[in-house]
Amino acid sequence: MSSQDREILRLAVPAFFALVSEPLMLLADSAIVGHLGTPQLAALGIAGTILQTLVGICVFLAYGTTSAVARRIGAGDHRGALAQGIDGLWLALLLGVVLAVAGVLLAPAAIGAFDPSPDVADHAVVYLRISCLGIPSMLLLLAATGVLRGLQDTKTPMIVAISANLVNIVLNLVLVYGLGLDIAGSALGTALAQTAAGVALVVVVVRGARRDGAKLRPDRPGILASAQAGVPLVVRTLTLRVAIILATFVATSLGTTSVAAHQVAFTLWSFLALALDAIAIAAQALTGRALGAGDVEGTRAITRRMMWWGLWSGVGGGLALWGLHTFYVPWFTADPEVRHTLAAVLLVAALWQPVNGVVFVLDGVLIGAGDGPYLAVAGVVALVLYVPLALSVIWFDGGIVALWWAFGGFMLFRLLTLLTRERRDAWMVTGAVR
Template structure:
């Protein structure tokens, strides 16, 4: 449920409270406080992140029993839809940082207003995506090389499922609102509820109603819109409650005060501000997606065995990223709150502690991957050649996990600080470094292991750029807005 921020600004904590940026932060008590905050935010965030890909897994499990062509069509459409939604993940990131700053500044009405602006931006972008996808569905499916038997199923699924894109973008923006309010439990509950509803609706519509792959698409759309409706109800309830608790209306206009519902109206200036803040993060996300697409394209050039092993390795890498991204999400919320409260020392102390968490989690995950390598191959493939290629690639992934841990944490810290332009430029530079190295792998006759060392170089480049920024302190800008 939507609640008031769990931590008040330092000036409201009373004379006996520990200052978050004081020397106490370097003592056990200060470290324990940061640990509690990180765990409270990161654990539910991890659960919500893991629940998201389960939507596609459920659809695949149910549609797979309809036939190979239907499953192939679902695979193409799901790849297109996932790409479309992931590009707009900045709606969650930018909203988290903006809301957390205003929470830290003690201005909850402004935080909620910022969230409403982000939700309106999500609706507008979702409408534009629908307008683009509906008429272009067959062409997009052909672009992905769907076979003649799979293409009609892919087009049908894509057209229907595109109707759920606005809802998913609203979910992203509203998730950012709640994260900024230091609440990651509500997104977890909504994600679990959405997953459960999606599974039930798919089974009923695909088999019970006999709608086939179209039933799977409609079930997902209904579940997505239900999730968006729950989020909107939570945010609206929070605005109304805050208005009642403050003893005043949520919005003031030139002609006096208006009802709390006026805060729900679209504010063009606020929407433009959200778009402006999100644009650098969009560039960062697209650049990162380009890295992953280049890696897959290079792996495909290496041969069928290599692309199969690469896909499995990428799946493991993505699963590990969920755990590390959960810490990054905690970083976004915590850093934004400290900076909004004007507590630069507290932000630095939290950053240091989260880096320690990133390193520790990276080491643990790396050891787990290294030890589990012999089990992963047979789990995903019965081909001995694929299993051999996988052993070497996963070893590289295991070695690189401590680096990934710090990269994810610093990425979250700078997002929480609203340092989007630097993230955009650093990711563009990383892409420029990675691309020629990756394309050189097949040219030099190297294999999949070399490609994953190139991926490690990409992460090291990101680490260097993010570490330099973190050390410089230029990301530290206090106040309710950057």
């Protein structure tokens, strides 16, 4: 094994376990809520999509911070790296409070936009409102994770994430079945577990900042700079979230069975996507550090190596997704119609996994390079091409399987735009600050 492979594994393996803990929370929620009934499972699908969108648009708090901190580490500015990380934490707290209030107030309107049946809508509003109370902690968790990744530490986030996942399962079982809180218990349990995780990582970052003499008080210019740098990544993330929301909207129009199957399939897709993203996390940290140190050749070499890792990881994930579906599908639903529909969707999802693997790796490389403006443009292009594909499923009554072929097309469009960028040198800007 080469030194490149060892370094990728050193960062990617802990990042893998940390990343998959989030979808494992969703998988646990889906399994627990799914046995309450199909309306509850469909409600989780809709509310979960909205919640993930609110939190997902702020993923720049992790990704952008990783890049900025790693660049300063590569340039030898450890105190400056932590100071920039603290700015990210303050920004996360401010955004979290705003989004939490907006989510609670606008929950009925947001759920109603999907036009679900009345019983599904009632369950979805309850789940979304309770979950929104945990958004500030979720965003602090993102920002603190980004700081530690930039410091080349993926083990600490892994330990915290695994602990939170175990706590989430216990809380969900106790609150949903032990106390009979139905879907509200699932939302409350997950919010409490994520809050505990966020607090734990913030404490780690603050201790490190104190040790190195970095400032802890809010710094308005630093916070504004972090927000400004995050705008292109927000646009990039919004294009992905819009694509996912559109897929959920189309699935909802196809009926309760379709949206229930879509929820489980998308949860599994997210699990594999974030697992593949473990390599992308390594890409962010290593790319940022290498460019901060001025090592262009090393950046190019590690990029090509990680692309192969992404491709073969995608192949393996696709084989596992389809090969084991008869084993894990019964965990999520007892409805035979949902099971049959889900099996057909999972085959399509499995075929697209190698494409996903390369897409997530290249996304991580360009994020690590601070190439947010290009990622924003590329995301918009892919979305514009995807929208008519998704809507054609409704126009031609194509069904849920056709919808997943269309969503795979969105990932293919992203692959083509990212490969075009990777083959050029414009993204490889060196120095502590891009």
